[in-house]
Amino acid sequence: xxxxxxxxxxxxxxxxxxxxxxxxxxxxxxxxxxxxxxxxxxxxxxxxxxxxxxxxxxxxxxxxxxxxxxxxxxxxxxxxxxxxxxxxxxxxxxxxxxxxxxxxxxxxxxxxxxxxxxxxxxxxxxxxxxxxxxxxxxxxxxxxxxxxxxxxxxxxxxxxxxxxxxxxxxxxxxxxxxxxxxxxxxxxxxxxxxxxxxxxxxxxxxxxxxxxxxxxxxxxxxxxxxxxxxxxxxxxxxxxxxxxxxxxxxxxxxxxxxxxxxxxxxxxxxxxxxxxxxx
Amino acid sequence: xxxxxxxxxxxxxxxxxxxxxxxxxxxxxxxxxxxxxxxxxxxxxxxxxxxxxxxxxxxxxxxxxxxxxxxxxxxxxxxxxxxxxxxxxxxxxxxxxxxxxxxxxxxxxxxxxxxxxxxxxxxxxxxxxxxxxxxxxxxxxxxxxxxxxxxxxxxxxxxxxx
Numbered sequence: 001x002x003x004x005x006x007x008x009x010x011x012x013x014x015x016x017x018x019x020x021x022x023x024x025x026x027x028x029x030x031x032x033x034x035x036x037x038x039x040x041x042x043x044x045x046x047x048x049x050x051x052x053x054x055x056x057x058x059x060x061x062x063x064x065x066x067x068x069x070x071x072x073x074x075x076x077x078x079x080x081x082x083x084x085x086x087x088x089x090x091x092x093x094x095x096x097x098x099x100x101x102x103x104x105x106x107x108x109x110x111x112x113x114x115x116x117x118x119x120x121x122x123x124x125x126x127x128x129x130x131x132x133x134x135x136x137x138x139x140x141x142x143x144x145x146x147x148x149x150x151x152x153x154x155x156x157x158x159x160x161x162x163x164x165x166x167x168x169x170x171x172x173x174x175x176x177x178x179x180x181x182x183x184x185x186x187x188x189x190x191x192x193x194x195x196x197x198x199x200x201x202x203x204x205x206x207x208x209x210x211x212x213x214x215x216x217x218x219x220x221x222x223x224x225x226x227x228x229x230x231x232x233x234x235x236x237x238x239x240x241x242x243x244x245x246x247x248x249x250x251x252x253x254x255x256x257x258x259x260x261x262x263x264x265x266x267x268x269x270x271x272x273x274x275x276x277x278x279x
Numbered sequence: 280x281x282x283x284x285x286x287x288x289x290x291x292x293x294x295x296x297x298x299x300x301x302x303x304x305x306x307x308x309x310x311x312x313x314x315x316x317x318x319x320x321x322x323x324x325x326x327x328x329x330x331x332x333x334x335x336x337x338x339x340x341x342x343x344x345x346x347x348x349x350x351x352x353x354x355x356x357x358x359x360x361x362x363x364x365x366x367x368x369x370x371x372x373x374x375x376x377x378x379x380x381x382x383x384x385x386x387x388x389x390x391x392x393x394x395x396x397x398x399x400x401x402x403x404x405x406x407x408x409x410x411x412x413x414x415x416x417x418x419x420x421x422x423x424x425x426x427x428x429x430x431x432x433x434x435x436x437x438x439x440x441x
Contacts, residue, residue: 115302119309123346175346182406204308
Protein backbone atom coordinates (compact mmCIF):
# COMPACT_ATOMS: atom_id res chain seq x y z
CA UNK A 1 0.00 0.00 0.00
CA UNK A 2 1.57 3.36 -0.92
CA UNK A 3 2.90 5.39 1.97
CA UNK A 4 0.52 8.29 1.53
CA UNK A 5 -2.55 6.01 2.01
CA UNK A 6 -1.58 5.47 5.68
CA UNK A 7 -2.39 9.11 6.32
CA UNK A 8 -5.88 8.71 4.74
CA UNK A 9 -7.30 6.37 7.36
CA UNK A 10 -7.96 8.96 10.09
CA UNK A 11 -9.83 11.07 7.49
CA UNK A 12 -12.52 8.38 6.75
CA UNK A 13 -14.47 7.94 9.92
CA UNK A 14 -11.95 6.47 12.33
CA UNK A 15 -12.28 9.41 14.71
CA UNK A 16 -15.65 11.04 15.56
CA UNK A 17 -14.30 14.36 16.95
CA UNK A 18 -15.77 17.01 14.62
CA UNK A 19 -12.84 19.41 15.11
CA UNK A 20 -10.38 16.75 14.32
CA UNK A 21 -12.59 15.54 11.54
CA UNK A 22 -12.74 18.99 10.06
CA UNK A 23 -9.01 19.40 10.48
CA UNK A 24 -8.41 16.04 8.93
CA UNK A 25 -10.42 17.08 5.93
CA UNK A 26 -7.98 19.94 5.56
CA UNK A 27 -4.91 17.92 6.41
CA UNK A 28 -5.47 14.85 4.22
CA UNK A 29 -5.33 16.59 0.86
CA UNK A 30 -2.36 18.50 2.22
CA UNK A 31 -0.68 15.23 3.11
CA UNK A 32 -1.51 13.79 -0.23
CA UNK A 33 0.03 16.81 -1.87
CA UNK A 34 3.09 16.63 0.36
CA UNK A 35 3.62 12.97 -0.31
CA UNK A 36 3.12 13.48 -4.01
CA UNK A 37 5.50 16.39 -4.06
CA UNK A 38 8.16 14.54 -2.08
CA UNK A 39 7.75 11.46 -4.27
CA UNK A 40 8.11 13.51 -7.42
CA UNK A 41 10.98 15.58 -6.03
CA UNK A 42 12.86 12.42 -4.99
CA UNK A 43 12.55 11.12 -8.49
CA UNK A 44 13.67 14.44 -9.91
CA UNK A 45 16.71 14.43 -7.58
CA UNK A 46 17.62 10.94 -8.77
CA UNK A 47 17.38 11.98 -12.39
CA UNK A 48 19.35 15.17 -11.70
CA UNK A 49 21.98 13.22 -9.80
CA UNK A 50 22.34 10.86 -12.71
CA UNK A 51 23.11 13.77 -15.05
CA UNK A 52 25.45 15.38 -12.50
CA UNK A 53 27.42 12.14 -12.18
CA UNK A 54 27.47 11.81 -15.95
CA UNK A 55 29.15 15.18 -16.55
CA UNK A 56 30.91 15.94 -13.31
CA UNK A 57 32.70 13.74 -10.78
CA UNK A 58 31.67 14.16 -7.22
CA UNK A 59 34.23 15.90 -5.10
CA UNK A 60 34.90 12.81 -3.02
CA UNK A 61 35.71 10.68 -6.07
CA UNK A 62 38.19 13.20 -7.52
CA UNK A 63 39.93 13.48 -4.17
CA UNK A 64 40.10 9.71 -4.03
CA UNK A 65 41.69 9.60 -7.51
CA UNK A 66 44.27 12.20 -6.51
CA UNK A 67 45.12 10.24 -3.40
CA UNK A 68 45.42 7.07 -5.43
CA UNK A 69 47.80 8.74 -7.91
CA UNK A 70 49.99 10.12 -5.16
CA UNK A 71 50.02 6.69 -3.50
CA UNK A 72 51.15 5.08 -6.76
CA UNK A 73 53.97 7.59 -7.20
CA UNK A 74 55.04 7.14 -3.58
CA UNK A 75 55.09 3.37 -4.10
CA UNK A 76 57.33 3.85 -7.14
CA UNK A 77 59.67 6.08 -5.15
CA UNK A 78 59.75 3.53 -2.35
CA UNK A 79 60.63 0.77 -4.79
CA UNK A 80 63.44 2.92 -6.20
CA UNK A 81 64.87 3.57 -2.74
CA UNK A 82 64.61 -0.15 -1.95
CA UNK A 83 66.68 -1.00 -5.03
CA UNK A 84 69.29 1.63 -4.09
CA UNK A 85 69.51 0.43 -0.53
CA UNK A 86 70.02 -3.19 -1.68
CA UNK A 87 73.51 -2.22 -2.79
CA UNK A 88 74.15 -0.46 0.54
CA UNK A 89 72.77 -3.45 2.43
CA UNK A 90 75.25 -5.75 0.71
CA UNK A 91 78.05 -3.35 1.55
CA UNK A 92 77.04 -3.20 5.19
CA UNK A 93 76.80 -6.97 5.28
CA UNK A 94 80.27 -7.18 3.76
CA UNK A 95 81.56 -4.80 6.41
CA UNK A 96 79.95 -6.88 9.17
CA UNK A 97 81.35 -10.15 7.79
CA UNK A 98 84.78 -8.65 7.48
CA UNK A 99 84.61 -7.17 10.99
CA UNK A 100 83.91 -10.64 12.31
CA UNK A 101 86.57 -12.41 10.28
CA UNK A 102 89.11 -9.59 10.26
CA UNK A 103 88.47 -8.00 13.60
CA UNK A 104 91.73 -6.05 13.43
CA UNK A 105 90.33 -3.83 10.66
CA UNK A 106 87.81 -1.02 10.87
CA UNK A 107 85.79 0.16 7.89
CA UNK A 108 84.38 3.44 6.71
CA UNK A 109 81.72 3.46 3.97
CA UNK A 110 82.05 6.04 1.22
CA UNK A 111 80.31 7.00 -1.99
CA UNK A 112 81.93 7.57 -5.37
CA UNK A 113 81.21 11.15 -6.46
CA UNK A 114 83.42 11.58 -9.54
CA UNK A 115 85.39 9.45 -11.98
CA UNK A 116 88.51 10.06 -14.04
CA UNK A 117 87.84 12.39 -16.98
CA UNK A 118 90.80 11.25 -19.11
CA UNK A 119 91.51 7.99 -20.91
CA UNK A 120 94.97 7.38 -19.51
CA UNK A 121 94.39 6.79 -15.81
CA UNK A 122 91.79 5.15 -13.60
CA UNK A 123 90.87 7.11 -10.51
CA UNK A 124 87.65 7.80 -8.68
CA UNK A 125 86.84 10.42 -6.07
CA UNK A 126 84.96 9.52 -2.89
CA UNK A 127 83.06 11.75 -0.49
CA UNK A 128 85.27 11.11 2.56
CA UNK A 129 88.64 12.71 3.26
CA UNK A 130 91.07 13.75 5.96
CA UNK A 131 88.37 15.02 8.26
CA UNK A 132 86.74 11.59 8.29
CA UNK A 133 89.97 9.77 9.10
CA UNK A 134 91.07 8.74 5.61
CA UNK A 135 94.81 8.47 5.01
CA UNK A 136 97.00 7.84 1.98
CA UNK A 137 97.57 4.21 0.95
CA UNK A 138 94.50 2.91 2.73
CA UNK A 139 92.87 -0.04 0.97
CA UNK A 140 89.43 0.35 -0.62
CA UNK A 141 87.10 -2.58 -1.22
CA UNK A 142 83.54 -3.25 -2.39
CA UNK A 143 81.25 -6.25 -2.78
CA UNK A 144 81.97 -8.73 -5.52
CA UNK A 145 79.86 -7.78 -8.53
CA UNK A 146 80.24 -10.82 -10.77
CA UNK A 147 79.33 -14.47 -10.33
CA UNK A 148 82.41 -16.54 -9.94
CA UNK A 149 82.89 -18.85 -12.95
CA UNK A 150 83.91 -21.66 -10.60
CA UNK A 151 81.62 -21.17 -7.64
CA UNK A 152 82.90 -24.21 -5.77
CA UNK A 153 86.24 -22.48 -5.22
CA UNK A 154 84.90 -19.44 -3.42
CA UNK A 155 83.86 -21.03 -0.16
CA UNK A 156 87.13 -20.16 1.52
CA UNK A 157 87.33 -16.65 0.07
CA UNK A 158 86.17 -13.49 1.77
CA UNK A 159 83.26 -12.01 -0.17
CA UNK A 160 84.80 -8.63 -0.89
CA UNK A 161 86.55 -7.29 -3.98
CA UNK A 162 89.65 -5.12 -3.96
CA UNK A 163 88.97 -1.79 -5.68
CA UNK A 164 92.19 0.12 -5.12
CA UNK A 165 94.00 2.34 -2.65
CA UNK A 166 93.77 5.94 -1.53
CA UNK A 167 96.25 7.98 -3.53
CA UNK A 168 95.59 11.53 -2.36
CA UNK A 169 93.36 13.16 0.23
CA UNK A 170 91.74 16.50 0.73
CA UNK A 171 89.66 17.77 3.61
CA UNK A 172 86.42 15.98 2.66
CA UNK A 173 87.28 14.01 -0.47
CA UNK A 174 89.90 11.49 -1.51
CA UNK A 175 91.14 10.06 -4.79
CA UNK A 176 91.27 6.30 -5.17
CA UNK A 177 93.67 4.69 -7.60
CA UNK A 178 91.87 1.66 -9.02
CA UNK A 179 93.65 -1.63 -9.60
CA UNK A 180 93.00 -1.12 -13.34
CA UNK A 181 95.16 2.02 -13.39
CA UNK A 182 98.39 1.60 -15.35
CA UNK A 183 100.50 2.65 -12.37
CA UNK A 184 98.78 0.32 -9.90
CA UNK A 185 100.62 -2.75 -8.58
CA UNK A 186 99.09 -5.34 -6.24
CA UNK A 187 100.89 -8.34 -4.73
CA UNK A 188 98.73 -11.39 -5.46
CA UNK A 189 98.80 -15.12 -5.12
CA UNK A 190 98.44 -17.26 -8.20
CA UNK A 191 98.19 -20.94 -8.93
CA UNK A 192 97.81 -23.97 -6.65
CA UNK A 193 101.27 -23.40 -5.23
CA UNK A 194 100.30 -19.87 -4.21
CA UNK A 195 103.16 -18.18 -6.01
CA UNK A 196 103.67 -14.48 -5.55
CA UNK A 197 102.95 -12.33 -8.61
CA UNK A 198 102.45 -8.63 -9.35
CA UNK A 199 99.12 -7.57 -10.77
CA UNK A 200 99.26 -4.45 -12.96
CA UNK A 201 96.42 -2.39 -14.38
CA UNK A 202 95.47 -2.17 -18.05
CA UNK A 203 93.07 0.78 -18.34
CA UNK A 204 92.41 0.51 -22.07
CA UNK A 205 90.84 -2.91 -21.48
CA UNK A 206 89.45 -2.15 -18.00
CA UNK A 207 91.28 -5.18 -16.62
CA UNK A 208 94.63 -6.24 -15.18
CA UNK A 209 97.58 -8.37 -16.27
CA UNK A 210 100.26 -10.49 -14.65
CA UNK A 211 103.46 -10.71 -16.62
CA UNK A 212 106.18 -12.33 -14.52
CA UNK A 213 104.82 -15.84 -14.03
CA UNK A 214 107.32 -18.35 -15.50
CA UNK A 215 105.98 -20.20 -18.51
CA UNK A 216 106.74 -23.51 -16.77
CA UNK A 217 103.72 -22.80 -14.55
CA UNK A 218 101.43 -22.49 -17.56
CA UNK A 219 99.82 -25.91 -17.12
CA UNK A 220 98.90 -25.18 -13.50
CA UNK A 221 96.84 -22.11 -14.42
CA UNK A 222 93.23 -22.45 -15.53
CA UNK A 223 90.65 -20.00 -16.78
CA UNK A 224 88.40 -18.87 -13.94
CA UNK A 225 91.02 -19.41 -11.23
CA UNK A 226 90.65 -16.78 -8.53
CA UNK A 227 93.37 -14.23 -7.91
CA UNK A 228 93.61 -13.19 -4.29
CA UNK A 229 95.76 -10.78 -2.33
CA UNK A 230 99.02 -12.24 -1.11
CA UNK A 231 99.97 -12.34 2.58
CA UNK A 232 102.96 -10.20 1.76
CA UNK A 233 100.86 -7.28 0.51
CA UNK A 234 101.43 -4.26 2.74
CA UNK A 235 98.26 -2.47 1.72
CA UNK A 236 95.42 -4.93 1.14
CA UNK A 237 94.14 -7.55 3.60
CA UNK A 238 95.43 -10.98 2.65
CA UNK A 239 93.01 -13.41 1.07
CA UNK A 240 90.79 -10.68 -0.38
CA UNK A 241 89.41 -11.27 -3.86
CA UNK A 242 91.02 -9.39 -6.76
CA UNK A 243 89.58 -11.09 -9.84
CA UNK A 244 89.60 -14.15 -12.06
CA UNK A 245 91.89 -15.37 -14.80
CA UNK A 246 90.31 -14.78 -18.22
CA UNK A 247 93.26 -15.62 -20.45
CA UNK A 248 96.63 -17.38 -20.16
CA UNK A 249 99.06 -16.84 -23.00
CA UNK A 250 102.27 -18.82 -22.85
CA UNK A 251 105.23 -16.88 -24.20
CA UNK A 252 108.95 -17.55 -24.35
CA UNK A 253 109.97 -17.09 -20.73
CA UNK A 254 106.86 -15.83 -18.99
CA UNK A 255 103.10 -16.21 -19.23
CA UNK A 256 100.89 -13.26 -20.08
CA UNK A 257 97.84 -13.60 -17.84
CA UNK A 258 94.77 -11.42 -18.10
CA UNK A 259 92.66 -10.92 -15.00
CA UNK A 260 89.13 -9.58 -14.87
CA UNK A 261 88.55 -7.54 -11.69
CA UNK A 262 85.81 -8.75 -9.36
CA UNK A 263 84.11 -5.33 -9.37
CA UNK A 264 82.38 -3.53 -12.24
CA UNK A 265 83.82 -0.06 -12.75
CA UNK A 266 80.70 1.28 -14.46
CA UNK A 267 78.52 0.21 -11.50
CA UNK A 268 80.91 1.29 -8.76
CA UNK A 269 79.03 3.60 -6.42
CA UNK A 270 79.60 2.55 -2.79
CA UNK A 271 82.89 1.39 -1.29
CA UNK A 272 84.45 0.58 2.07
CA UNK A 273 87.73 2.15 3.13
CA UNK A 274 89.81 0.01 5.49
CA UNK A 275 91.00 2.57 7.99
CA UNK A 276 93.88 0.73 9.59
CA UNK A 277 95.45 -0.65 6.43
CA UNK A 278 98.33 0.65 4.37
CA UNK A 279 101.64 1.98 5.55
CA UNK B 280 83.31 41.46 -20.81
CA UNK B 281 80.14 39.45 -21.29
CA UNK B 282 81.90 37.41 -23.94
CA UNK B 283 84.72 36.55 -21.51
CA UNK B 284 82.26 35.57 -18.81
CA UNK B 285 80.45 33.35 -21.30
CA UNK B 286 83.70 31.67 -22.30
CA UNK B 287 84.65 31.10 -18.67
CA UNK B 288 81.27 29.54 -17.97
CA UNK B 289 81.54 27.39 -21.07
CA UNK B 290 84.96 26.11 -20.02
CA UNK B 291 83.74 25.32 -16.52
CA UNK B 292 80.61 23.67 -17.83
CA UNK B 293 82.54 21.49 -20.25
CA UNK B 294 84.89 20.26 -17.52
CA UNK B 295 82.02 19.55 -15.14
CA UNK B 296 80.17 17.65 -17.86
CA UNK B 297 83.30 15.67 -18.68
CA UNK B 298 83.87 14.73 -15.04
CA UNK B 299 80.30 13.80 -14.29
CA UNK B 300 78.37 12.34 -17.23
CA UNK B 301 80.80 11.75 -20.10
CA UNK B 302 83.39 10.02 -17.90
CA UNK B 303 80.95 7.15 -17.38
CA UNK B 304 80.46 6.63 -21.13
CA UNK B 305 83.52 4.61 -22.07
CA UNK B 306 83.91 3.08 -25.56
CA UNK B 307 86.64 0.44 -25.72
CA UNK B 308 88.56 2.24 -23.00
CA UNK B 309 88.19 5.75 -24.54
CA UNK B 310 85.83 8.57 -23.76
CA UNK B 311 84.41 11.45 -25.74
CA UNK B 312 85.95 14.78 -24.82
CA UNK B 313 83.68 17.79 -24.27
CA UNK B 314 86.60 20.18 -23.60
CA UNK B 315 88.16 19.16 -26.92
CA UNK B 316 84.91 19.73 -28.79
CA UNK B 317 84.55 23.12 -27.14
CA UNK B 318 88.12 24.05 -28.05
CA UNK B 319 87.65 23.08 -31.70
CA UNK B 320 84.35 24.96 -31.96
CA UNK B 321 85.74 28.11 -30.36
CA UNK B 322 88.85 27.95 -32.55
CA UNK B 323 86.71 27.66 -35.68
CA UNK B 324 84.55 30.58 -34.57
CA UNK B 325 87.08 32.95 -33.05
CA UNK B 326 90.52 31.94 -34.26
CA UNK B 327 93.82 30.66 -32.85
CA UNK B 328 94.17 32.91 -29.82
CA UNK B 329 90.77 32.09 -28.38
CA UNK B 330 91.20 28.43 -29.29
CA UNK B 331 94.54 28.25 -27.50
CA UNK B 332 93.31 29.98 -24.36
CA UNK B 333 90.14 27.90 -24.13
CA UNK B 334 92.08 24.71 -24.86
CA UNK B 335 94.76 25.44 -22.30
CA UNK B 336 92.35 26.43 -19.53
CA UNK B 337 89.94 23.53 -20.03
CA UNK B 338 92.84 21.09 -20.34
CA UNK B 339 94.37 22.41 -17.15
CA UNK B 340 91.11 22.01 -15.26
CA UNK B 341 90.84 18.43 -16.55
CA UNK B 342 94.40 17.70 -15.45
CA UNK B 343 93.72 19.10 -11.99
CA UNK B 344 90.55 17.05 -11.61
CA UNK B 345 92.30 13.93 -12.89
CA UNK B 346 93.99 11.63 -10.41
CA UNK B 347 96.99 11.06 -12.63
CA UNK B 348 100.43 12.03 -11.42
CA UNK B 349 101.08 14.52 -14.24
CA UNK B 350 99.53 17.93 -14.71
CA UNK B 351 99.76 19.52 -18.14
CA UNK B 352 99.25 16.70 -20.61
CA UNK B 353 95.69 17.62 -21.48
CA UNK B 354 96.40 21.34 -21.39
CA UNK B 355 99.30 20.92 -23.80
CA UNK B 356 97.27 18.78 -26.18
CA UNK B 357 94.20 21.01 -26.15
CA UNK B 358 96.23 24.23 -26.48
CA UNK B 359 97.95 22.83 -29.58
CA UNK B 360 94.60 21.69 -30.96
CA UNK B 361 93.12 25.15 -30.41
CA UNK B 362 96.06 26.82 -32.10
CA UNK B 363 96.13 24.56 -35.15
CA UNK B 364 92.38 24.50 -35.71
CA UNK B 365 92.36 28.29 -35.39
CA UNK B 366 94.90 28.47 -38.19
CA UNK B 367 92.69 26.23 -40.32
CA UNK B 368 89.94 28.81 -39.96
CA UNK B 369 91.91 31.13 -42.25
CA UNK B 370 92.12 28.55 -45.00
CA UNK B 371 88.82 26.71 -44.82
CA UNK B 372 85.20 27.74 -44.64
CA UNK B 373 84.38 27.15 -40.96
CA UNK B 374 80.60 27.24 -41.44
CA UNK B 375 80.71 24.07 -43.52
CA UNK B 376 79.61 20.89 -41.76
CA UNK B 377 82.41 18.96 -43.43
CA UNK B 378 85.03 21.34 -42.01
CA UNK B 379 83.58 21.03 -38.54
CA UNK B 380 83.36 17.23 -38.70
CA UNK B 381 86.86 16.81 -40.09
CA UNK B 382 88.23 19.29 -37.52
CA UNK B 383 86.63 17.35 -34.67
CA UNK B 384 87.83 14.00 -36.02
CA UNK B 385 91.41 15.03 -36.73
CA UNK B 386 91.68 17.07 -33.52
CA UNK B 387 90.76 13.97 -31.50
CA UNK B 388 93.39 11.87 -33.25
CA UNK B 389 95.99 14.59 -32.87
CA UNK B 390 95.30 15.18 -29.17
CA UNK B 391 95.41 11.44 -28.38
CA UNK B 392 98.70 11.06 -30.27
CA UNK B 393 100.25 14.02 -28.46
CA UNK B 394 99.16 12.62 -25.08
CA UNK B 395 100.40 9.17 -26.00
CA UNK B 396 103.77 10.57 -27.04
CA UNK B 397 104.23 12.63 -23.88
CA UNK B 398 103.11 9.79 -21.59
CA UNK B 399 105.45 7.36 -23.34
CA UNK B 400 108.35 9.62 -22.48
CA UNK B 401 107.22 10.20 -18.91
CA UNK B 402 106.36 6.56 -18.20
CA UNK B 403 109.10 4.97 -20.30
CA UNK B 404 110.54 2.92 -17.43
CA UNK B 405 107.25 2.01 -15.80
CA UNK B 406 104.47 1.26 -18.20
CA UNK B 407 104.00 2.00 -21.88
CA UNK B 408 100.64 3.66 -22.45
CA UNK B 409 98.40 2.15 -25.08
CA UNK B 410 95.14 3.01 -26.74
CA UNK B 411 92.75 0.70 -28.55
CA UNK B 412 92.17 1.42 -32.20
CA UNK B 413 88.42 0.81 -31.98
CA UNK B 414 88.17 3.18 -29.02
CA UNK B 415 90.16 5.84 -30.85
CA UNK B 416 87.98 5.67 -33.98
CA UNK B 417 84.71 5.67 -32.08
CA UNK B 418 85.77 8.57 -29.91
CA UNK B 419 86.89 10.55 -32.96
CA UNK B 420 83.52 9.91 -34.64
CA UNK B 421 81.56 10.94 -31.59
CA UNK B 422 83.66 14.07 -31.16
CA UNK B 423 83.18 15.04 -34.80
CA UNK B 424 79.39 14.77 -34.45
CA UNK B 425 79.47 16.73 -31.20
CA UNK B 426 81.58 19.44 -32.88
CA UNK B 427 78.88 19.98 -35.51
CA UNK B 428 76.20 20.32 -32.85
CA UNK B 429 78.13 22.47 -30.41
CA UNK B 430 79.45 24.76 -33.14
CA UNK B 431 75.88 25.77 -34.00
CA UNK B 432 74.97 26.40 -30.41
CA UNK B 433 78.10 28.43 -29.74
CA UNK B 434 77.68 30.43 -32.89
CA UNK B 435 74.30 31.68 -31.69
CA UNK B 436 75.50 32.27 -28.15
CA UNK B 437 78.61 34.22 -29.05
CA UNK B 438 76.95 36.11 -31.90
CA UNK B 439 74.45 37.62 -29.46
CA UNK B 440 77.22 38.98 -27.25
CA UNK B 441 79.02 40.40 -30.30
